[in-house]
Amino acid sequence: MKQLLCATFEGIDAKTVEVQFTATKGLPAFTIVGMVNTAINESKERVKSALLGNSFVFPPKRLTVNLAPSDLRKEGSHFDLPIAVLIALGSFEGDLTKWYVFGELGLDGTVTENSLLYPIILSLANQGVIKQAIVPKTSIAKLSKIPGIAFYGVNTLSETLDILRAQTLPPAAANTSEFSFHHIRHNEIKYYYDENYPLDFNDIKGQEHAKRSALIAAAGMHNLLLEGSPGSGKSMIAKRLRHIMPPLHNDELLECAKLEILEGKEPSFTPVRPFRSPHHSSTGASIFGGGTHKAQIGEVGLAHGGILFFDELPHFSKPVLEALREPLEDRHIRISRVNAKVTYDANFLFVAAMNPCPCGNLFNTAIPCRCSDVEIARYKSRLSDPFLDRIDLYVQMHPISSDDKPTVTSRELHEKVRQAFLRQKQRGQRQLNGALEDMEIARFCRLDEESQRTIDQAIGRFGLSFRAV
Template identity: 80%
Template sequence: MKQLLCATFEGIDAKGVEVQFTATKGLPAFTIVGMANTAITESKERVKSALLSNGFTFPPKRLTINLAPSDLRKEGSHFDLSIAALIALGNYEGDIGNWYLFGELGLDGSVTENTLLYPIILSLANQGIITRAIVPNVSLSKLSKIPSITFYGVDTLSDTLNLLKSDTLPETKTHTSTFNFEHIVHNEKSYYFHEEYPLDFLDIKGQEHAKRSALIAAAGMHNLLLEGSPGSGKSMIAKRMVHIMPPLHNNEILECAKLEILEGKEPTFTPSRPFRSPHHSSTGASIFGGGAHKAQIGEVGLAHGGILFFDELPHFSKTVLEALREPLEDRHIRISRVNTKVTYDANFLFVGAMNPCPCGNLFSTVRACRCSDLEINRYKSRLSDPFLDRIDLYVQMHAVNSEDKPSVSSRELHSKVRQAFLRQKKRGQSALNGALSDAEIARYCPLNEDVQSIIDQAIGRFGLSFRAVSRVLKVARTIADIEGDVDIGKAHLLEALSYRKR
């Protein structure tokens, strides 16, 4: 029995698959077993045509391909190459070694790419179970960004067979992920960013308090809720925040590219974080992921590492808003179905925008609000206290004034974010302030007696929960980082408390 290696997706992670082949006596047949989906079972015709087009003659035997483990559901046309190579090497007596093969076959034996190759191989690389692979030549430009793997590109099935039979492999190199972008270096690790701001904070006039909160939220990845009249600039601020986010490490850029492919886009490999803004009419499955037989990734998973923006927040269904509490707290989401259970990373910055009342004129100084107290209470009660407890920064935005002027650019804000990011890394933090655990809060957010007395008074006066206290401390830590201070002071803590919704 001969075997080669391939892989398939299980949720958002890849699982290795052994492609095994035997040719036994019996009526001539070609069978693929091992919970293969339609794309794999249809590969029999592609494999037959590719082999016959390249001068191979099928033996009058019973040919069986087994995809192990047999209890794992497999899918994808990238199994074509490994299946065809095993059949063609049926009579080969030499050792072919443990090779990973990925590629879809054309009827003439040409090897083409599959959209899932990049996320599958990246997942295998992150698990440390792949060191070399044979892949389509056309995929090398994307796949070569994945470090610590030696790739051998092929154009045809014949190239693949020659490579497997060869005693000496062609010269190639193990690629490392390096990018041509501006970067900062800490502990020999590069963190990349670019200073391109297609949407600039200079476009926003006034709203200094909201701009300050956007800077704090971006620097520490803190959840932000903006409340204000229509046209006050809530969406403008949210859309500009993605351009002032902290720099990305090599692996984070690769993960962002993986999410782009899972969404159906061509990967860009730029230090740009994702920005997801689902409509308030979106279903729970589209936002959180789901599916009857296979849990597909949703908006929450696609926003990992970036921003998830909910405009018109109270208009989202109550079910969606309450289900959002888990990823806001735990920074991952678990999708459970009868056939599958999948956990997605969901470490994103949540930004919500809402009007102060159904008509939107409650804060207006020139327009009268048409809403009754009952309508306003019903509108705001769609956001429960447990949900609001997970919001770090709450800002009320005033109406637009003719005297409002531009004050700060995205370039200036981004520079402050990078400086705060570097201070967090120099403290030895693996996560940004917004994602600190309780043990890390005790380590990185110590308070002296005077500052501790303020937080004690706030607990009694505002009825802060343990979660709220932790979030206030993390926001205060970020404010101190922005100001360049080593310790959290009174001014930092008081500003952090001012952002709590009461």
């Protein structure tokens, strides 16, 4: 029996799969076992065509390929190449057990990439189980961003076989995990940021309290609720917040690229955090993830490390808003289905915007509100106290005025965020302020006597919960 290594996805993490092959006496047959999906079953025809089209003799025996462990569901066309390699190597006696091999085969033996390749290999690298891998040459540009792995790029099945048979390996692809973006350093770790601001806070006139709150929210990843009349700048602030977020270290930047691929995009490898803004008519499954046979990632998981923005907050369904309480508190979400139970990281900055009443004019001094007290109460009651208790900052937007002027740019705010970020790192924080545990708050956020008196007064006046304190 000969074997190589490959991998498959289980939720959002990759699991190593041993590709085992035997050729025994019997009627000629080709079987793939091990809970495989349709794409892997169809690989039999691609493998046959690739081998026969490159002067390889298909063995007239009973060929069995097992993908172990057998109780793990496998998917993906990237199993083509390891299966074909094991058949083609025949009586080769070399040690293949440390090689990871990935690639989809064309009928002529060319090796092409698979969309799942980057997130699979990144997950294996984070687990520390992969050191060298043969991959499609077309994938080298993005895969070489992952540090600590020797990648050997191939264009054809024949090139793959030459590498595995060789006593002296060709040079591995140069690792390009060092990015060329602007960065700051702390303890020899680089934190990258982007100084391009396609959406600038300079476009927002007035609303000084809201801009100040956006700065605090970005610096500490504090959840933010903006309430104000239509056109007061709530959505403008939320969309510009993305560009003043704290810098990213190398692993976080790679994780953002992984989320882009899971969303179906080509990874950009830029230090700009994700921004997800689902419509209020979105279903719970699309926001939190789910599925019958496979728990797919949803908007909450795709927002990990970035911003989740709910515009028109009270119009989201009650079940969605109440289900959001768990990821806001625990910073992960667990999807449970009969066939799958998957946990996704969901450490995001939650930003929400809402009108003060159904017609939106309650705060407007020029246009009278058309809503009754009952309608306003019903509108506000869609947001429960336990949900609102998880919002760190609440801002009431001022009505617009002809005297309002631009006062600050995104570049200036971003500089302040970076200064706050460094200060948090220098005092020993692993997490930003918004994600500190109780003991860490007591250690890093010590209050002087005057501040403590202010907190005590607020507890009595507003009935603050322990979480709010």
